[in-house]
Amino acid sequence: MGVTAEWVSAPAVPEAGEAALMARVAAGEEAAFRLLAERHAPPLLRFADRMLRNRAEAEEVVQEVLWRLWRQAGRFDAERGRLATWLHAIAWRLCLDRLRRRGADLPLDAAAEARDAAPSPLDLASRQAEMAALAVHLAALPERQRAALTLFYHQEMEGPEAAAVLRLDLRAFWSLLRRGRAALRARMRGD
Amino acid sequence: MDIQDFRQLLDTHGADPARWPQAMRAAALTLRDRNPQAQAAWREASRLEALLRTRPAETAEDRLRAARVVAASMARIRAEAAAREASLAARLWQEWRWLFARPVGVGLAGVMLAGWFAGQGLLPLPPRGDPVLELLLTEPLALFEEDVS
Numbered sequence: 001m002g003v004t005a006e007w008v009s010a011p012a013v014p015e016a017g018e019a020a021l022m023a024r025v026a027a028g029e030e031a032a033f034r035l036l037a038e039r040h041a042p043p044l045l046r047f048a049d050r051m052l053r054n055r056a057e058a059e060e061v062v063q064e065v066l067w068r069l070w071r072q073a074g075r076f077d078a079e080r081g082r083l084a085t086w087l088h089a090i091a092w093r094l095c096l097d098r099l100r101r102r103g104a105d106l107p108l109d110a111a112a113e114a115r116d117a118a119p120s121p122l123d124l125a126s127r128q129a130e131m132a133a134l135a136v137h138l139a140a141l142p143e144r145q146r147a148a149l150t151l152f153y154h155q156e157m158e159g160p161e162a163a164a165v166l167r168l169d170l171r172a173f174w175s176l177l178r179r180g181r182a183a184l185r186a187r188m189r190g191d
Numbered sequence: 192m193d194i195q196d197f198r199q200l201l202d203t204h205g206a207d208p209a210r211w212p213q214a215m216r217a218a219a220l221t222l223r224d225r226n227p228q229a230q231a232a233w234r235e236a237s238r239l240e241a242l243l244r245t246r247p248a249e250t251a252e253d254r255l256r257a258a259r260v261v262a263a264s265m266a267r268i269r270a271e272a273a274a275r276e277a278s279l280a281a282r283l284w285q286e287w288r289w290l291f292a293r294p295v296g297v298g299l300a301g302v303m304l305a306g307w308f309a310g311q312g313l314l315p316l317p318p319r320g321d322p323v324l325e326l327l328l329t330e331p332l333a334l335f336e337e338d339v340s
Binding site: 033038041067154185 | 201202203205235236239240242243244245246249253254256257258259260261263264265267268
């Protein structure tokens, strides 16, 4: 696994014409499906990676999300929210199912951990170590707190959108985010 | 506002002053700038949130991985479509194969044969010019009588 010597912010996902593309997917057009799948697979993989800490499982989850995108395209209502929100909501439910099947004993993926802790240029060594520590502490948080932090910060969703993914009202989401932030900060401090 | 209030503010609203409630923002910023404990707490919170926002730049392997997942999804979609078509054909055969079973099959063959004869009778007349054919079509009885005689 290569680690680039550059850290960047999340790119904005282009959304123009997604409702029209979804209508074409609902009509069975594979080309429209491929376009949407290629657009949404990378952020969904990042989300599933963070939630599951297991690359193979994350890939299975995203495949399932894309399959549902194909089968249930007719149900998508652009008036009710972005396609990314809808897809993340499906991914969240699938991740939650898997996490609950695993129980409390989270098998962290060696490859996923190595990606965060891999050797890097000297100027990135400290950041890499912090990222590795963050990944470990984040994985130890309750799943909903981890999801709230991941959606809000890593996936750069606004509060209402992240709340919709987790099927929470906005007040409950802010409360969850507050608890997650406090718990993560305490863990990072070694409290 | 004291340091406890400030920590509570960080926990509730995060480290970005733009997200702090308007009513508390001025006091919180003043405390952050003047109180070393508040400043340390704010730096810690800011750093943690920056880490949470950070992710590695997309690598070629990331792109390949995403492409692999998309390809696997396409393959699954096509396989399921093929299976659905095959199952539709099998279901049609299951539902209609009684038509081809005896004695219904014999009846069906008879109906088809009758249909063929009826179709022949409705065909347009052949072109004129052949005297035997003309006779057959217009005076079949006369021809029969001529043969007998």
